[in-house]
Amino acid sequence: MSGKRRTQNELAEGVDRRVRVDVQRNLDALLQAAKTMFATSGVDAPVREIAEKAGVGVGTVYRHFPRRSDLVAAVFRREIDACAAAAPLLAASYEPGEALLKWIERYVAFIATKRGLAEALHSGDPVFEPLPLYFQQNLEPALGQLLHAAATAGEIRGDVDAGDLLNAIARLSGADQAQRMVALLVDGLRYGKKASSGVR
């Protein structure tokens, strides 16, 4: 016992203790429970209930997610990723205009299942700060591609900002008439398009 092993409090930097198994287990259970809870009761589901459903104490929740919103963010990150990933797939399978429409449809469906998310997303509440950022960084490029392609193809006008559109749709979704309102917005996209090839 003389080599370069680390006794208890020997050093402090560059450790590599592997993550404890219970941590991973609890984190998974938590994320799973939260996902279910958010889908059924909305993003305002009480932390206590989520913790209980996951079989852990609230302390555990808050150690992993300092703020309630961090949990929300974590749960949605996955689905956001999935939604973003759908863009290139659609772009490869359909013509520009069609791909754009289909992706928006997908996006609307995603937002719709998250009762209260759209509201929380952009409502001054500082607690939900991380979410919009992640949304933007991931969904904006995805939509941007589709938008650009469609504009190049002359299907829509070219001066629409992906971020704006993302926000607008998110805000519109959740309403009873969301479908119609989004359709109206999409028509707005076509309003000043340069060519008028594919519109009937």
Added chain:
Amino acid sequence: MSGKRRTQNELAEGVDRRVRVDVQRNLDALLQAAKTMFATSGVDAPVREIAEKAGVGVGTVYRHFPRRSDLVAAVFRREIDACAAAAPLLAASYEPGEALLKWIERYVAFIATKRGLAEALHSGDPVFEPLPLYFQQNLEPALGQLLHAAATAGEIRGDVDAGDLLNAIARLSGADQAQRMVALLVDGLRYGKKASSGVR
């Protein structure tokens, strides 16, 4: 003193005791305080603070307004009325298309000053039930007139529902890019219009 006067506990129906002066005074103070509070801190301002600013106890607040949202509703009713009243005025002073645009502008400004209202308005929360109804009943006819007039003049399409548009704008407002998004929505209005007379 024998006529038809009511002694203390004589009858129970059809009384006409005039409203107590303190009631009116407190109600005014409350409405005023709430209005200010909502404008500065948003509609989520704590009841306690509003009560304090008005110089009354929370009990008084709740006697007048059973639910927190009732207070919110009362405060906004006035401004909603004012906004609705602006429609016929604009209609009389401008041509259909112009009047519509100006009113929407007015409406956007109104919504913008109420941080959080747009979100609360249509967010499942049963507490804010009375608001949407009042909005609809007062603003829908107002916008409906303008919409109809503009459609008749061929400035916009004729299949747009006033309620839908009201909701959509309310949801869009509050965002940083609200201006642009609403503009996009308005362009959507013009998309399928029958004639193309006044558009440059």
Added chain:
DNA sequence: TTGAAAAACGGAACAATGTTCCGTATTTGT
């Protein structure tokens, strides 16, 4: 003017929730 009934008042007390704290239990590395 006066006094009792009616109405309203203020704020303590209660309930629901987010968040923090800390004594205890679990896991890890030797």
Added chain:
DNA sequence: ACAAATACGGAACATTGTTCCGTTTTTCAA
């Protein structure tokens, strides 16, 4: 197997909406 490190659970605290009730104010008629 043991000690240090880490994580755990849940009680306790803070904030806010809402209810309750003893006290105060106002009204009305004599």
